[in-house]
Amino acid sequence: MTFTWAEKRRFMIIGGAVLIGLTLLLGVAFAVMYEAPSCGDGVQNQDESGVDCGGSCAYLCRADVNQPNVSNPPAFVRAVANSGRTDVIAYVENRNQNAEAKDASYRVDVYDDQGALLGTREGRTDLPARSLVPVFIPGIVPGITSSPRAFVTFEEDIEWRTPRIGETLLAIEDVTLEAGNRPRVNAVLKNRSAEAVYSRTLVATVFDASGAAIAASQTVVREVSAFGSAPAVFTWFVPFPAEAARVEVLSVPRLP
Numbered sequence: 001m002t003f004t005w006a007e008k009r010r011f012m013i014i015g016g017a018v019l020i021g022l023t024l025l026l027g028v029a030f031a032v033m034y035e036a037p038s039c040g041d042g043v044q045n046q047d048e049s050g051v052d053c054g055g056s057c058a059y060l061c062r063a064d065v066n067q068p069n070v071s072n073p074p075a076f077v078r079a080v081a082n083s084g085r086t087d088v089i090a091y092v093e094n095r096n097q098n099a100e101a102k103d104a105s106y107r108v109d110v111y112d113d114q115g116a117l118l119g120t121r122e123g124r125t126d127l128p129a130r131s132l133v134p135v136f137i138p139g140i141v142p143g144i145t146s147s148p149r150a151f152v153t154f155e156e157d158i159e160w161r162t163p164r165i166g167e168t169l170l171a172i173e174d175v176t177l178e179a180g181n182r183p184r185v186n187a188v189l190k191n192r193s194a195e196a197v198y199s200r201t202l203v204a205t206v207f208d209a210s211g212a213a214i215a216a217s218q219t220v221v222r223e224v225s226a227f228g229s230a231p232a233v234f235t236w237f238v239p240f241p242a243e244a245a246r247v248e249v250l251s252v253p254r255l256p
Contacts, residue, residue, distance in 0.1 A: 060099050060160040068104065068127060069093040070152045078213040079110050079141075079148035083237045086110065086118075086141035088150045089205050089216035091134060091250075094127040100163045101127040102255045105155040108137050113147040126255040129163045134203035134250040136218045169193045170200065170224075170251050172232075177206070177247045183215070185234040187249045191224040198223050201252040204234040209245040218252075 037045040039057035047055035054061045070077055070092050077090040088108055094100070103124045110119045119140040125133055135152065169192040178184040185204045191197055199220055206215040217234040224230045232249070 058161050060162065062156070062158070062160065065099045065160045066095050067156075067158070068106075068154050069095060070154075076213065077150045077152050078216075079145075079150040080213060080215055081144045081241060082138070082215060082217075084144060085139045086144055086148055087216055088121075088137040088140050088152075089134065089203070089213050090136075090150070090152045091132055091205075092125065092127065092152070092154075094129060094131045094133065096129055096160070098129060098162060099160040100129045100255060101158045101160050104158045106135070107153050107155075108135075108140060109151050109153075110140050110145075111149045111151075112145050113149070118145055118148065126253045127158075128253050128255060131253060132250065133253060134205065136203045136216055138218070164256055170197065172202065172249045172251060175247060175249050177244055179240065179244055181239050183236045183240055183244070185217070185247050185249065187232045187234075188229050189221050189224055189232050189251070190229040191227060194226050196223060196225050196228075200224065200254075202232050202234075202249055203252060204247055204249045206240060206244045206247045208242040214242045214244065215240050 039048070039052045042051060044051045048057055049055055050061035050063065053059050054064060070090055077088065079086050079088050088110060090108070104127050105122070105124050108121045108123070109117060112118055121137050121140050123135070123137070125135055127133055141148065171190045171192060172187050173190055174186070174188040176186045187202065187204070189200065189202065199222060201218055201220050203216065203218045205213050208214050215236060217236060219232055219234055221230050221232050
C-alpha cells in the first residue's frame, strides 16, 4: 500500500501529537509521583547518617548522642520531706557537646523502703547541650514516707537536634541561706541580654555536709528587664532535717 504525500503528512502530524501527549503525560506523572529526598520521607538518602536524621537534617540520630544521665554524680535523684509531703529533686545531665532536646519526656517514680510504688509523675523538660538541668516535683507523695527512693527515666524517642542560637543569657548570683525554723534562700537572677525575659523558673537545692540533698524548692521570677536583675526567694515552713552545708540555685532552661 502506498500513501499519498497528504496522508503521510497527516500521519506525521498525528504521530507528533501523540508523542507530545505521551511526553506531557509522563512529565505530569513523574511530577506527581516523584518525591524529592527530604528529612521526612522515611528513607536514608541525601547526606543522612540514618533514616531522616543526621547530616543536613535538623534532628540527630539517636545512635550518635548520649541519653540524659540521671544516675551518677554530678547528676542525682532524691526524694525529700517537705511540710508533710514528699518532693523529688533531680539533676539531669546532658553530656552531649552538640546536641540539645526540647520537651524531652520523662517519668518519675517513688518507692518506699519495701519496694511498693508510692507515686508517679510525668513531665517534660528542655535539655540544652552541655547542661545540668534541675527537675523539681513537689508533692509527688502527699505524706512523708520513710526512706523513699526516687527514679527518673526518659523516653527513648527523644528528638535530639543541633543546638540553636536564641537562649537568653541568664546568671544566678548572690545566693544566701538563712537557716532556722523557717529557712529561706535568697538569690539574684541577672539578665545579660538586650531582651527582657519573663516567667523563669528557678530551683534551689540544699545539701548537707555529705553532699546529700536534704531540701528543695522552686520559684518563678515574673520578669527581668534587659541587662537587669530581679530577686528570687525560696522559703520552707519547717526546719531542714539536717544541718545545711551549702545551697545551689539553678535555672530551668527554655529552648527556642
